[in-house]
Each structure stands twice: as C-alpha cells, then as structure tokens.
Amino acid sequence: MDLESVSVDDLIKGYKEDDTRQSYVCLTCEQAFDKQEVFQVGERWFMAERAVEKHLETMHPHYFDTLLKDQANYNKLTDKQQTVLTYMYQGASDKTIADALSITPSTVRNQRFSLREKAKQAKHFLSVYEQAQRSAQKTPSETMVSVHKHATMVDERYHITEKERDQTLQTAFLSLEPLKLKHFPKKEKKKIVILAKIAEYLDRGERYSEIELNHQLAMIYDDIATIRRYLIQYGFMARKKDGSAYWVQK
Incomplete structure (x- = not known):
C-alpha cells in the first residue's frame, strides 16, 4: 500500500476510488471492482462500491488489525498503545481494558488522552503539510519517489527524486522493454531504483x-x-526460509 496515493478516509474505509481504472480498489489485496458492473456476493447483487465493502467484510474481516500493525516504517505506536486501541475498537470500557492489562482505570484514561493528543497533532500536521503541498509548484527534479512498503530501513538512501530515478534508469539499463540491465551500480540510491524496476x-x-x-x-x-x-535484502521480495519459494512483496 502506497500511503502517498491514498487519503486518510481511504485508509479508514479500506478501499480507494481509482478514476483511471473507473473502479474501487481494495487496499489489502488490490482487487478492483469496476463501476460499470454489478457483483454477486452470496445470493445478492451489489453495485461496485457496496461490493468492495462486502468484500472487506468477508475477505478481510481483520482489516483494523492489519491497519494497526502495517507500515512498520511509519507506525510509531508502542505495543501498549496498540493494545489499548484494539480494545477501544472493540468497544471495551476503561475497567475492562484495565483488568485485561493489569493496570488501573485512571491509567487507561491517561492512555486515551495521550492517543487523542497524538490524533490532534497528526491532524494539524497533515493539514499544514497538505496546504504546503498544494501551493508548491513541484517539478520532476523536486518530487520525491515514494518509499516502497516493505523497505527494510528507511534512511537517506531513499531520498530519491523523480529526476534522479529517471536518470538512473536511462544510464543503467540497455533497454526498458525488454528489461536489460547494463551494470549494477555501487551507489545505494541507484541500487534501489534498479531493484524497484526489476521488482x-x-x-x-x-x-x-x-x-x-x-x-x-x-x-x-x-x-x-x-x-x-x-x-x-531491500524488501522488494520475500522467500521461504528453505528457499523453496520467492515472491514480490505487495
């Protein structure tokens, strides 16, 4: 899931509207539901948006847990905060949470307050950042390439502009169709660009x-x-421990 391509509302719902494909797309498995079609779920038929909602209910009933624990590069919640949020999602009372975690109800209330303050801070930052982004006249040389979801360690190696990416692709590959690599560079930034293209x-x-x-x-x-x-190593692919299977990480 590319966080830059989805809104907060999309993340909450679990799907996004894709105008290019004229469809609604599940954020978990990327299944698309064409707006011009109707879909059978059980014995009933649904329009595309309702169908993707039913899809989430049946195929991804634990979407909240996925959302809570996903995106390790950006998820800075402590284990205790994640646990409290899970109980809050389940509608548990302060006393129920306190009993389950062997803490006092007042500690639970403090945790709720802390989480609410985090939400306010995030909302404020997001509004300021979005305003700045909308007013800025971005050029390809300034626009940053999105960090892929399974990056193992996000640092300055991932500070890659679209211009740098395009230049690397032009110089490192003999051709892009079919894909033919000329040489594998030593610089980490260039490695990431090339590996992303291969993946x-x-x-x-x-x-x-x-x-x-x-x-x-x-x-x-x-x-x-x-x-x-x-x-x-860079998280573009994963494999079984015995090396019997390899796959591109979604």
Whole structure:
C-alpha cells in the first residue's frame, strides 16, 4: 500500500476510488471492482462500491488489525498503545481494558488522552503539510519517489527524486522493454531504483521457485545471485526460509 496515493478516509474505509481504472480498489489485496458492473456476493447483487465493502467484510474481516500493525516504517505506536486501541475498537470500557492489562482505570484514561493528543497533532500536521503541498509548484527534479512498503530501513538512501530515478534508469539499463540491465551500480540510491524496476517487471502474484526466479533474472542481468540477494535484502521480495519459494512483496 502506497500511503502517498491514498487519503486518510481511504485508509479508514479500506478501499480507494481509482478514476483511471473507473473502479474501487481494495487496499489489502488490490482487487478492483469496476463501476460499470454489478457483483454477486452470496445470493445478492451489489453495485461496485457496496461490493468492495462486502468484500472487506468477508475477505478481510481483520482489516483494523492489519491497519494497526502495517507500515512498520511509519507506525510509531508502542505495543501498549496498540493494545489499548484494539480494545477501544472493540468497544471495551476503561475497567475492562484495565483488568485485561493489569493496570488501573485512571491509567487507561491517561492512555486515551495521550492517543487523542497524538490524533490532534497528526491532524494539524497533515493539514499544514497538505496546504504546503498544494501551493508548491513541484517539478520532476523536486518530487520525491515514494518509499516502497516493505523497505527494510528507511534512511537517506531513499531520498530519491523523480529526476534522479529517471536518470538512473536511462544510464543503467540497455533497454526498458525488454528489461536489460547494463551494470549494477555501487551507489545505494541507484541500487534501489534498479531493484524497484526489476521488482515491477516480475509478476506480483507469482510464487517462483529459485530456478524460475533465476530464469527471469537471467533475462535482465547475468549476475543473478547479486540481484536476487539485493531484492530480498531491500524488501522488494520475500522467500521461504528453505528457499523453496520467492515472491514480490505487495
């Protein structure tokens, strides 16, 4: 899930409206519901927006938990705060929460107050930032590339502008269609750009064996082991511990 492409309301609902595709898209699994179609759920038929809501209810009933624990790079809540929020979501009283956590009801009230203050701070910052973004006349050289969801460590390596990305793609690849890498650079920023492009080329819904993945990577670059290792290291791909399956992280 790319946080820059969705609004707070989208995150709360669990889906977004995609004007380009004329559909509603589930944020968890990215299934799209075309606005021009009706969808059968059980014995009933629903228009697209109601269908994606029913989809969330049936296929992702624990969306709140996913939202609470997802996006580790941005989720700065403590374990206790996450637990309190979970009980709040369930409608638990202060006493119920206190008994469950072996704390006093007054401590629970303090936690609620702290969370409410965090929400106010976030709301204020978001409004100020959005105003600044809307008034700024951005150019490709200034616009930052979004950090991918499963980045293992977000630091200055990910401070990449669209202009830097485009320049790297032009110089590092012999061609983009088909994808042919000329050389794998030493600079970390450039590695990230190249790995993102390779991950984009691979099928996100596919579970590759090591042989199958090697076959795909061999068509892009001859040093298969290096590319495969960095795709895992930077969080673009994941694999089973025994190496029997590899997949692109969604």
